[in-house]
Amino acid sequence: MKQASKVFGYTRLMVAAMALGPCEAALEIVIPYAKERIQFGSSLSEKQGYTHKLVVPHAVRLQAATAYMDEIALRLDSGESDLHTEGSISKLFATEAANKAADDAIQALGGYGYISEFEVEKIKRDVKITCIYEGTSEIQQSIISTFRWKITRKTKGGFYKAICQEMEKLDSDVNDAGCRFYGLAAEVLNNTIMLVHDNRLTRKQHVMFSLADMMTHVEIGASLARKAVSLSKAGDSEAEKVKAMSRIFADEVAQLVSRNALNILMGSGVFDQKAARDFMETNSYNQLVCSSLNVINDMDLVADILFAR
Numbered sequence: 366m367k368q369a370s371k372v373f374g375y376t377r378l379m380v381a382a383m384a385l386g387p388c389e390a391a392l393e394i395v396i397p398y399a400k401e402r403i404q405f406g407s408s409l410s411e412k413q414g415y416t417h418k419l420v421v422p423h424a425v426r427l428q429a430a431t432a433y434m435d436e437i438a439l440r441l442d443s444g445e446s447d448l449h450t451e452g453s454i455s456k457l458f459a460t461e462a463a464n465k466a467a468d469d470a471i472q473a474l475g476g477y478g479y480i481s482e483f484e485v486e487k488i489k490r491d492v493k494i495t496c497i498y499e500g501t502s503e504i505q506q507s508i509i510s511t512f513r514w515k516i517t518r519k520t521k522g523g524f525y526k527a528i529c530q531e532m533e534k535l536d537s538d539v540n541d542a543g544c545r546f547y548g549l550a551a552e553v554l555n556n557t558i559m560l561v562h563d564n565r566l567t568r569k570q571h572v573m574f575s576l577a578d579m580m581t582h583v584e585i586g587a588s589l590a591r592k593a594v595s596l597s598k599a600g601d602s603e604a605e606k607v608k609a610m611s612r613i614f615a616d617e618v619a620q621l622v623s624r625n626a627l628n629i630l631m632g633s634g635v636f637d638q639k640a641a642r643d644f645m646e647t648n649s650y651n652q653l654v655c656s657s658l659n660v661i662n663d664m665d666l667v668a669d670i671l672f673a674r
């Protein structure tokens with residue numbers, strides 16, 4: 366087990382990368398198909414109900430996963446060890462995102478998706494195994510929640526506080542990359558971990574898995590924010606696209622963090638309604654739920670770029 370733990374930082378990153386490749390391939394099949402397929406008088410690529418459900422969220426998550434995995438790969442290449450939690454975060458997020466993307470690629474091609482000619486059903490079969498081997502998604506959730514809970518306690522909240530402060534700083538540099546919401550999400554996450562610890566809820570696996578999803582999304586989101594800000598400062602031609610993707614993902618992170626915090630507060634049976642209300646009335650929680658501002662327009666913008674409309 367000790368031997369295995371030493372290599373999980375990079376072997377799990379490798380499996381995460383193995384999931385992203387097919388996910389990218391699936392999008393490369395879906396996008397041209399949607400531009401050509403005419404239904405009800407216009408191409409599928411013109412329909413928000415199609416693009417914003419079956420394509421844009423997956424392109425955004427692919428971008429987010431890539432940003433995080435690039436950072437971890439660089440840290441590994443520079444000789445850092447003990448990145449097994451980061452390996453778990455990479456694998457959990459990338460493989461689950463790719464699995465959903467592959468599933469929706471079948472849906473996006475309709476009947477053609479289900480037969481073998483268009484290859485998306487093969488991609489789905491190839492991707493599913495990445496959620497299982499090298500440690501299942503549930504084992505990754507267990508690792509992430511345990512180790513991030515421990516580091517949060519050890520640093521007295523400093524671990525996620527640092528992400529929160531970094532996001533506030535990035536937001537003051539570039540204010541349209543969604544950084545503010547990643548910072549707020551990190552703060553709500555930090556408060557939730559403390560609450561879970563103080564009330565001995567770490568024994569409940571459902572609560573810990575909810576925390577793992579919050580931790581994963583906040584950390585992946587912070588990487589995407591860094592990438593968006595860095596491209597924006599460099600005047601890169603990809604900057605507008607990646608900033609819009611970062612704003613969309615910030616909304617996803619904010620919604621997941623607020624929903625999971627609420628689920629723990631209201632669902633665990635430990636807190637009375639006043640305690641739950643007090644928590645939700647903290648400024649950060651109330652601000653967090655405002656993350657959806659203009660998100661549909663941002664999805665339009667990303668769809669315009671992806672489908673070259």
Ligand SMILES: Cc1cc2nc3c(=O)[nH]c(=O)nc-3n(C[C@H](O)[C@H](O)[C@H](O)COP(=O)(O)OP(=O)(O)OC[C@H]3O[C@@H](n4cnc5c(N)ncnc54)[C@H](O)[C@@H]3O)c2cc1C
Binds near residue numbers: 497498501
């Ligand atoms: C194609 C393929 C290739 C493989 N290659 C290799 C290889 O090269 N080397 C190798 O060592 N292994 C390999 N494996 C094995 C693979 O790593 C295991 O199948 C995988 O880790 C899951 O273990 P399991 O099958 O025993 O499922 P189980 O552990 O029985 O899991 C069944 C379900 O229960 C969940 N579960 C299990 N424990 C918990 C828990 N504590 N809390 C909550 N939920 C839990 C799991 O997440 C899963 O959803 C391979 C498997 C396949 C299918």
